[in-house]
Amino acid sequence: MSKGVVIVAFDSDTDQSNILKYTELAKISAAQVRRHLKLPVAIVTDKPIDGFDDVLIVDKPDSTTRHVQINKHHENYNWYNDYRRQLFYLTPYEQTLLIDADYFVQSDSFLRCFEYNDDFQIIGNVYDPTRRNSFDKYRLLPNRTIPQLWATAMYWNRNAGTHFEYANNIADNYDYYARVFEFSPAQYRNDMVFSIVGHMLPTSIMPWKMWMTGADCKLVDADERGLKFEFDNSLVRVNNDVHVLGKHLLFEDNLTLLKQWSSV
């Protein structure tokens, strides 16, 4: 069976004419996947690009407005977030792992998903390597009923069609589900959609925690020992798969640092 990793990335212009180069971030992420998982990587984007084994060109999806601070300027940009629920029919692989462009693989942990090969697997537990427990508040959906899952990394095989059909159904009735589970309907969130899917349909929670650094953690170094972050006048070196929430990653100097690190 063919196996591979899919990353969704659309570049976005801010209202101050800066470009947030998510596709460049995806190249770095893809290089890490190839190094540690030895799997091909496909990108889903809206223009031709090199550096990937497969390029799936699609129209940009609907976006919502998000905010970012670049060099002390506050800027708005379009966040193209609503595509992964359509990936079941788009992926070129029979066994697919999807990861965010800002999820940096530094181990072979995800290979266990391919070996286990349950139809639909997703992240359910998060770990904050700064030890501030920053994400404990997201253990459940806002109405405190069902666990929040993280669509940052999802695995599926060809039997998971129902999961994606249901995800599409939830997205089509997003306002209704937002009212039921009391999350904001203002921005489409994959985490919310796939949390409900995971609750309703047979789903395996990946048996490890997703390491995640908060928006206030600044990348200060990257080498063979891992990624080094500064936060609250403290430092932490992360030598494990890590999802980096801070948008400062998209700044030119950080992209350069990460490119050197991953040898893109």
Next chain:
Amino acid sequence: MSDIKEKAMLAWNRKHSYFNLKEKFQDDLNFSHSNGMWCANREFISFLTAFQNVDQIVLEDIYSVPRTVNPVELLEVSKEKYQFAANAWAVEYNKLARVRQAKNV
């Protein structure tokens, strides 16, 4: 001057780094075998050693699914996973123990 002050302010919490290593070690103990997902911790390895004279047993995996497994094979793999993860932990722990300044983190 302010740059020097900022750098001097930066702290590194050795204990947190040790916790992170342990967290990674515990995650690394999980593995897939015989259609199930298992955790090669000390309890699991001890339990399996009690069944080395039988060909097949039914064991509950970490998703609470009963799986028919060969306990001899599963013990072999579990020991391998445990040793690999524990060795990696020890190597990283010793590296951290040698760090004396935040700039070397």
